[in-house]
Amino acid sequence: MSLPKKHSAGFLMSLEAAASLMLLAISLHALQLFEFDSGSEGAFYLCSDAALVLSKTNAFSSAELLQEKTSEAALLSGTCIFSETGSFSANTCGAAPEGKEVRAFSFPAWSMGKVATARVYCWERR
Amino acid sequence: MCKKTRQPRYSGFFSLDAAIALLIAVFAYVSLSLILSSAAASSSSGAHSVSSRLLSLRLSSLIMDEAGAESGGFGEGGYAKIGELDAQRLSALDLGAILSSTGRNFASVSLFSSEGRIFFSQAGQLPVGAEVFCTKRLALLSGEMARLEVCVS
Numbered sequence: 001m002s003l004p005k006k007h008s009a010g011f012l013m014s015l016e017a018a019a020s021l022m023l024l025a026i027s028l029h030a031l032q033l034f035e036f037d038s039g040s041e042g043a044f045y046l047c048s049d050a051a052l053v054l055s056k057t058n059a060f061s062s063a064e065l066l067q068e069k070t071s072e073a074a075l076l077s078g079t080c081i082f083s084e085t086g087s088f089s090a091n092t093c094g095a096a097p098e099g100k101e102v103r104a105f106s107f108p109a110w111s112m113g114k115v116a117t118a119r120v121y122c123w124e125r126r
Numbered sequence: 127m128c129k130k131t132r133q134p135r136y137s138g139f140f141s142l143d144a145a146i147a148l149l150i151a152v153f154a155y156v157s158l159s160l161i162l163s164s165a166a167a168s169s170s171s172g173a174h175s176v177s178s179r180l181l182s183l184r185l186s187s188l189i190m191d192e193a194g195a196e197s198g199g200f201g202e203g204g205y206a207k208i209g210e211l212d213a214q215r216l217s218a219l220d221l222g223a224i225l226s227s228t229g230r231n232f233a234s235v236s237l238f239s240s241e242g243r244i245f246f247s248q249a250g251q252l253p254v255g256a257e258v259f260c261t262k263r264l265a266l267l268s269g270e271m272a273r274l275e276v277c278v279s
Contacts, residue, residue: 041179041180041183042179042182042183042261042262045183045186045187045261045263046262046263046264049209049263049264049265050264052208052209052264053209053264053265053266053271056209056210056266057266057269057271069271072240072271073264073271075240076238076240076264076271076272076273077262077264077273078262
């Protein structure tokens with residue numbers, strides 16, 4: 001009568017190893033939750049300022065002025081700014097890259113002699 | 127006739143298993159203490175960074191408010207023009223007094239137009255190797271766009 005063959009479970013296949021790997025994965029994911037500080041509060045204020053400044057300089061009155069003022073604001077702030085009304089828009093860096101954090105503000109502004117919804121989008125340069 | 131018994135190889139307190147167990151215990155203790163100390167250092171550094179950035183942000187709001195342009199209004203007081211700076215009020219700001227109330231070592235205020243820096247003021251001494259936290263704001267100065275930079279350390 002032959003004895004049953006003894007199976008030797010290697011360490012990598014053991015239940016403890018699987019549990020350890022699972023705990024490690026959970027810990028690694030949990031570590032990201034502790035990154036509570038993204039440092040983007042200054043960028044939020046800067047975009048809010050840009051929207052205010054563009055509104056105050058009457059930049060949304062014409063397409064040329066909007067492009068000029070948007071470019072000036074983007075140059076001074078060091079960020080990418082896209083501004084638009086229903087009629088025209090101005091861009092400084094092209095489209096925002098995928099996954100980039102974009103801040104946006106909407107407000108009423110005078111555009112071509114009537115009140116229109118103006119929008120300002122800001123994101124950090126690469 | 128006495129039968130001789132074989133002496134065990136390891137006797138007394140010492141055994142190979144116990145040695146390995148001790149080694150594992152020491153290794154676990156050292157690992158845990160290292161993780162705890164690095165986590166404490168990291169959180170301390172993070173807290174300092176967050177508080178400094180928020181301080182520079184609040185300081186920039188204070189300066190925007192204190193150096194803001196005003197216009198005439200009804201009664202005794204005027205009204206502030208949000209987002210507009212007055213060069214005279216900015217120059218007259220007592221940055222040293224503001225710095226002393228923050229408890230920090232150094233603060234500076236710079237104003238840039240599209241041509242370059244047009245105003246600079248600082249208070250305190252910047253320690254060697256100290257980290258500086260700056261906040262950029264946009265404002266209008268006499269109808270022209272300008273960038274306000276407030277730094278603290």
